[in-house]
Amino acid sequence: MEKKYVYSFDEGNKEMKNLLGGKGANLAEMTKIGLPVPFGFTISTEACNRYYAEGQQISDDVAQQISYNLKKLEEKTQKKFGDPENPLLVSVRSGAVISMPGMMDTILNLGLNDESVAGLADLTQNERFAYDSYRRFIQMFCDVVLHIPKHKFDAILEARKAEKGYESDVDMSSEDNQAIIEAYKRLVRQETLENFPQDPKTQLIMAVKAVFNSWNNPRANVYRQLNRIPSDLGTAVNVQSMVFGNMGNTSGTGVAFTRNPITGEKNLFGEFLINAQGEDVVAGIRTPQPISEMDKTLPEVFLEFKDIANLLENHYKDMQDIEFTIEKGKLFMLQTRNGKRTAKAAVKVAVDMVSENIISKETAVSRVEPSQIDQLLHPTFDSKELDNAEKIAQGLPASPGAASGKICFTAEDAVAAAKNGEKVILVRLETSPEDIEGMIASEGILTARGGMTSHAAVVARGMGKCCVSGCSDIRVDEHKKTVYIGSEEFKEGRYLSLDGNTGFVYSGRIQTKEPELSGDFSLLMSWADEIRNMKVRANADNPKDASIAVKFGAEGIGLCRTEHMFFEEERIPAVRKMIVADTVEERLKALDSLIDYQREDFKGIFKAMEDRPVTIRLLDPPLHEFLPHHDEEIQALSKQIGIEFYKLKTRVEELKEFNPMLGHRGCRLAVTYPEIYEMQTKAIILAAIEVKEEENLDIIPEIMIPLIGSGKELEYVRKIVNETAVQVLKECDTEISYKIGTMIEVPRAAVTADEIAEHADFFSFGTNDLTQMTYAFSRDDAGKFIREYKDKKVLESDPFQTLDKQGVGKLIEIAVELGRKTRNDIKLGICGEHGGDPDSIDFCQSVGLDYVSCSPYRVPIARIAAAQAAVIAKDQSK
Amino acid sequence: MEKKYVYSFDEGNKEMKNLLGGKGANLAEMTKIGLPVPFGFTISTEACNRYYAEGQQISDDVAQQISYNLKKLEEKTQKKFGDPENPLLVSVRSGAVISMPGMMDTILNLGLNDESVAGLADLTQNERFAYDSYRRFIQMFCDVVLHIPKHKFDAILEARKAEKGYESDVDMSSEDNQAIIEAYKRLVRQETLENFPQDPKTQLIMAVKAVFNSWNNPRANVYRQLNRIPSDLGTAVNVQSMVFGNMGNTSGTGVAFTRNPITGEKNLFGEFLINAQGEDVVAGIRTPQPISEMDKTLPEVFLEFKDIANLLENHYKDMQDIEFTIEKGKLFMLQTRNGKRTAKAAVKVAVDMVSENIISKETAVSRVEPSQIDQLLHPTFDSKELDNAEKIAQGLPASPGAASGKICFTAEDAVAAAKNGEKVILVRLETSPEDIEGMIASEGILTARGGMTSHAAVVARGMGKCCVSGCSDIRVDEHKKTVYIGSEEFKEGRYLSLDGNTGFVYSGRIQTKEPELSGDFSLLMSWADEIRNMKVRANADNPKDASIAVKFGAEGIGLCRTEHMFFEEERIPAVRKMIVADTVEERLKALDSLIDYQREDFKGIFKAMEDRPVTIRLLDPPLHEFLPHHDEEIQALSKQIGIEFYKLKTRVEELKEFNPMLGHRGCRLAVTYPEIYEMQTKAIILAAIEVKEEENLDIIPEIMIPLIGSGKELEYVRKIVNETAVQVLKECDTEISYKIGTMIEVPRAAVTADEIAEHADFFSFGTNDLTQMTYAFSRDDAGKFIREYKDKKVLESDPFQTLDKQGVGKLIEIAVELGRKTRNDIKLGICGEHGGDPDSIDFCQSVGLDYVSCSPYRVPIARIAAAQAAVIAKDQSK
DSSP states (O other), rough: OOOOOEEEGOOOOOOGHHHHHHHHHHHHHHHHHTOOOOOEEEHHHHHHHHHTTTOOOHHHHHHHHHHHHHHHHHHHTTEEEESSSSSOOEEEEESSSSSTSSOOOOEEEEEETTTHHHHHHHTTHHHHHHHHHHHHHHHHHHHHHHHHHHHHHHHHHHHHHHHHTTGGGOOOOHHHHHHHHHHEEEEHHHHHHHHHOHHHHHHHEEEEEHHHHHHTSSHHHHHHTTTTTOSOEEEEEEEEEEOOSSSSTOOOOEEEEEEEEEESSOOOEEEEEEEHHHHHHHHHOOEEEEGHHEEESSSHHHHHHHHHHHHHHHHSSOOOOEEEEEETTEEEEEEEEOOOOOHHHHHHHHHHHHHTTTHHHHHHHHHHHHHHHHHHHSSSOOOHHHHSSSSEOOEEEEEEEEEEEEEOHHHHHHHHHHHHTTOOEEEEOOOOOGGHHHHHHOSSEESOOOOOSSHHEEEEEEEHHHEEETTTTEETTTTTTTEEETTTETTTTTEEEEETTTTTTESSSOOOOOOOOOHHHHHHHHHHHHOSSSSEEOOOOHHHHHHHHHTTOOOEEEEEEEEHHHSTTTHHHHHHHHHOOOEEEEEEEHHHHHHHHHHHHHHHHHHTTSSSSSSOOOOSSSSGGGGOOOOHHHHHOOOOOOOOOOHHHHHHHOOOOOOOSSSSSHHHHHHHOHHHHHHHHHHHHHHHHHHHHOOOOOOEEEEEOOSSSHHHHHHHHHHHHHHHHHHHHHHTTOOOEEEEEEEEHHHHHHHHHHHHTTOOOEEEEEEEHHHHHHTTTTTTTTHHHHHHHHHHSSSSOTTSSSTTTTTTTHHHHHHHHHHHHHHHOOOEEEEGGGOOOOHHHHHHHTTTEEEEEEEEGGGHHHHHHHHHHHHHHHHOOO | OOOOOOOEGOOOOGGGHHHHHHHHHHHHHHHTTTOOOOOEEOOOOOHHHHHTTTTTTOOOOHHHHHHHHHHHHEEEEETTEEOOOOOOOEEEEEESOOOTTTSSEEEETTTTOOHHOOOOOOOOOOHHHHHHHHHHHHHHHHHHHHHHOOHHHHHHHHHHHHHOSSSEEEEEEEEHHHHHHHHHHHHHHHHHHSOOOOOHHHHHHHHHHHHHHHHSSHHHHHHHHTTOOOTTTTEEEEEEEEESSSSSOOOOOEESSSSSSOOOOOOOEEEEEETHHHHHHTHHHHHHEGGHHHHHHHHHHHHHHHHHHHHHHHHHHHHHHEEEETTTTEEEEEEEEOOOOOOHHHHHHHHHHHHHTTHHHHHHHHHHHHHHHHHHHHHHHHHHHHHHSEEEEOOOEOOEEEEEEEEESSSSHHHHHTTTTTTEEESSSSSOGGGGHHHOOOSEEEESSSOOTSSHHHHHHHHEEEEOOOOTTTEETTTTEEEEETEEEETTOOOOEETTTTTEEEOOOOEEEOOOHHHHHHHHHEEEEEEEEEEEEOOOOSHHHHHHHHHTTOOSEEEEEHHHHHTTTTTTTHHHHHOOOSHHHHHHHHHHHHHHHHHHHHHHHHHHHHSEEEEEEEEOOOGGSSSOOSHHHHHHHHHHHTOOOOHHHHHHHHHOOOOOGSSTHHHHHHHHHHHHHHHHHHHHHHHHHHHHHHHHOOOOEEEEEESSHHHHHHHHHHHHHHHHHHHHHHHOOOOOOOOEEEOSSSSSHHHHHHHHHTOEEEEEEEEHHHHHHHHHTTTTTHHHHHHHHHTTTTTTEEEEEEEETTTTTHHHHHHHHHHHHHOOOEEEOOGGGGGOOOOHHHHHHHOOSSSEEOOOHHHHHHHHHHHHHHHHHHHOOO
């Protein structure tokens, strides 16, 4: 049998979204449940894909199916395409599976030509309307189908209006329109060397092709990328017979939401306009009235509409966004879809619908976009002010929130300015661990380089601080303390505003709004917690972050990095002494002066987390990160710690690496300088002992060894850690439990996880580094080309944002399988940035991890996402 | 049943090497085939491993089995341990599975004590000998078992000799020895607070423990590492009743090879000494006689010995290294083993044994250590001169051969010196592509940094040039043009000598010998070629290397890197212009001036290779490698190519990366700048067309795209390459075949090889980079800690030298399986440095690769190794 590419509205239903697009499926569904829908048909997404597969040609069988359905439509409406007496007019609309504003939207009144326009005039008893419609149809068709620049049509129209001295389009007579139509047609001949197509079927085929083509226009591509919509879905085309809302005072058109999409309140929310077509609402010729006013003008129709709106919401079990037209007192439904809503509304609608018994808690939890939750947790710009703000650059939306402040170019300047009560935006080429204090002092961070998991991005997210990274539109001159954005120069002290949700950079100052969390939010989160199987932990390196994490519902710490602790002002000299030490004795001496700091660090974190598990990662970065690199700084350090300049400089040189990411770091430090991990282990165990004594908390520290690549390596380092722990406990004559595990972040660790598991109590997938190694992408360098990769569709998404399931995920699957083979009860988690990404969390559920860990500010997102993943898993196992 | 740890010589055979060690298994074998072997027993390697497992204790059951076998030995010899009348004396020797000079060797005459020494005097009718033996036994036992410093014994001995005015030990009387023995025993009491053990059983157990301990002494550990011997094999201990070669003129001792171990000639080769114990030969008291002289002194014994030697060689089917003792005219065999031999001898013995019908061609090919072949292909130091040379440092044996020359510190200096007819050793902190000309001009290269696959190492091997890399014993000051080695300073112009086979650096000049290749060598190689299944290709970047590769038997080029071509003096300005270009047009213009060079490069290579396949890898390194980095150089370049300094400097800064290995390189360049690969593809196809026309050679270029990480990426880049090729062929109106494939060098590529294979005609495993990513080891940085990892037994071997089968190999296996699943006939090869490593070649055979590719100078090694791998595979499939 021939493959079916075209479906009339009575052949489909709402489950056929993939085939008919969202709009088409819903039109079919409304038809099916008996609602008044103008008849029509949908050309499927498969037809679109075939169109591309065949070199942008509509094949004969698709064309035949369109003709066949057109005939059916003519029969049903008792009208004929191009009929001068009783012409069939149609709207043509694109309709993708996932609604996409980048695509061609609508052509109205297709079917009009020099003859049928007369029929329309007769039919509507309104010649002016008919010619106005024809004129607009030509203009719209020429714009979206023939791609003739719109301004050329506007010029003709304006010329006529000027000639006649009209102020508005409404002043134009039917004759004016006819004259303009003739001028338009001449323009078409000039531009295309052909006449404006008079045959409605030709018009239709051309319009269908234009919709198909719009699937691949640049705007649509960008939109898909931003929203991670696959590029091979294709779009459907809906062809629907026209109804007219402009046939007098019993006609009209409108749009309504079944609930308030801003607040979520249960009230019909929308607008309508009497004696108008949809277009008029958009054109803004007259101001539409609130939907509730319809009660007064068309009370019966309003009652019918309210019933239908109610019915649709109950049918779809979600808030609906409905378009309708009233033709001479008769209501027609033109579209229904799940309504877009603010984060606040999303939460309220979901919670309300549970109490209204419309949906289950599982469904409620699944209704809220986890990324929307983020909006609720961070400051945002006042939307009115934003409209007037000057957008001057765009970078990566590296850490959510909004911030305004004066530009500073160094961490010291930022700290100083903040002390003076200034709000600061720290602008850097890129940040490094030495900038931490400056980042803390700033409202937001803007960097020219670095991707979504660059130092700036990771640290800012950890701090819940707004950050725009990898903004290649700016050129930073740190020495001159100035930044060039476009052709403008911004010196130190000038105001900039950053939107970390969009990556936009604005000139000047914009007011921000603080987030408020509602009771509905807490309720929804509690349902999420009931539903999910995976635990949610946070990445936190200090007691403050740990407290925030607990506040946001973290059930433990999945990653406590110890390197940030090393950078604090009073400690860094000792750290540096330790690094430049020539002998084990010198190194031990330097480490000795650090142990009390570390012990206090850990005590603070243990206390903040109470009885929740805390995973502490031992020192990870290459040692040269702790050393200064310029001669002046080395000179200063030389004086400070009393080691001669030359020796210090030699050591700095020695520690430099071509590829520090693949260098002497992580557990490799422990193989060469076991004293470091010994000191850290000692601090951890002592802290646990003391907190147990002081607070009676039963702390079970989880000591995590980074960058392990083989079983032997972990065996070696575990022995160092374990012997130290045993000795400390012996010396203190006490007992506490502790666990020793490792990160799986080196590809080799994944494929040899069976051997590694022999020495590990737990695995934590360090997916940042694992992604770096698996892809051979340096996250600090890849920003530049990853963007190009996405533009060229070589990458669907940034693998540092969304876990690459196929590659990195494959390694994780291998590691999970091998790890569990050796040790069935091994605890498995993830602590890379992906631990806070909903899509990646779904993957974590599917491979059976025990927990995810993410920045404190992403904990609520992760809780929701984990619940959604659990719902999906449950559905799939059915 | 109780596990057996001790085997008497009549219970074993030569197949039991793993259990009894090499020496023990061969003693058992000789016993089994009826040769005169003094009776004894072997304590197994399992006993050694158990000794370590139980905290260095000999467990009761092992001790009981030793006692039992001792009793058996007493019965067999009719002697008794410690018997003052007829004492049983034994030798105790270590015997590992693989012979290891680092371990304890031998204790003779164990069983002597204050009483049994009298028995020995009676038995030998030689009181002086008996006390001399006892004295020596105490001294040896105290040295190797009790670890009392040897010099303390020497002091006692020398004092006595001085007192008596003796010139040599021979002058000493029995009384002297007795007096010294008493002094020795006093010393033992002082040092150990115990008496010298008089109980022979105690002596034995202590000696056995000492042998076990010697398995883990530092020398043994180093030896195992150097020779890649696993550290968990353990050693066996052989306990054998003593025979005496010093019982008059019908007694004696000797060592002989069944063939000449230096030349391989078929002649008994060795030495013997009448009336002496083995020790005397070593002590050098008298000069031994050539073995052939035995014909005169002990003709009958000599005849018997010749028969036995012959029998042993035929029995073992290999040249034997035999130790024997004659006691009162009776011949005893003390050891036989396969004799160590020079590379030259190895080849001759293998070839001769085939013509003598002793072994098959397969066995002959398997007999030659592939690494020995290397010695035959490169210059070596004159061994006599080497003995007198001053060894001053040791680095990694990065590229074989030997070289002497004057130190130069820059590539320019090296080129200049070479032009003046000087022999040059280039000494650098590390080399970079800019040093190529200097490396070509030098005899050898010494670097302070970098591992076995650092730039210096890889390039030097490619050039067949001696290189010692990662020599951390030296401190290079390139600005002052001086290098500090130990406490000495070596200025420019001073002589250094490098041994690339050992990594040793010598002060001054040492004469080198050029290699000669024999007819036997060619014959053996031809057998290897018959036997192997895998093809052997070479990595060659220019016509000269290609010709060398063909000469060494390469069957194609597996990797032609194109980046080296970019560095030549006349091209680099155009390359740099291309890199700093702002627009596609500028870039195209710069590329246009390169295309003719590239085309000529490829033509030269195609012509050198004739009809052999040539795989050309498109540009791989990050672009900043081609740019200068210091302000002065940038200034110079700015003038040269007429681009302002600031702009140039900005571009240099922009291109800098934190981790260039994981940065913007390989096919990523083609995604952002497709023009580069287009130019290269054009040059390749044009070259093939022209060579076809000029030489009538049917060239099928294999175009290889580096650093691919996903199927989509290869699809994208393949399209660029393919469309270019199609267009060139169309423009030239001709047809040639070409293949487009990819390297598998990114872990992600391995795990998604099924998708990648959809777009690849071939895969070539780039195991250098794959090892870097899989381990997260930067090969330029890892040298430092890899050595420490090996010392601490965390790594068995350097994964850049020997393919890591477990990790990297696992990824290769996955890729082979997935790749073949998609495309059954996909051609699979390896072009990393491992392609020339025998052990890795064996792995390549086992996973079913079609070819290996390595430096031209390693092609013969790879041919032999591939043949050996084929023999092993065939044996295993039986």
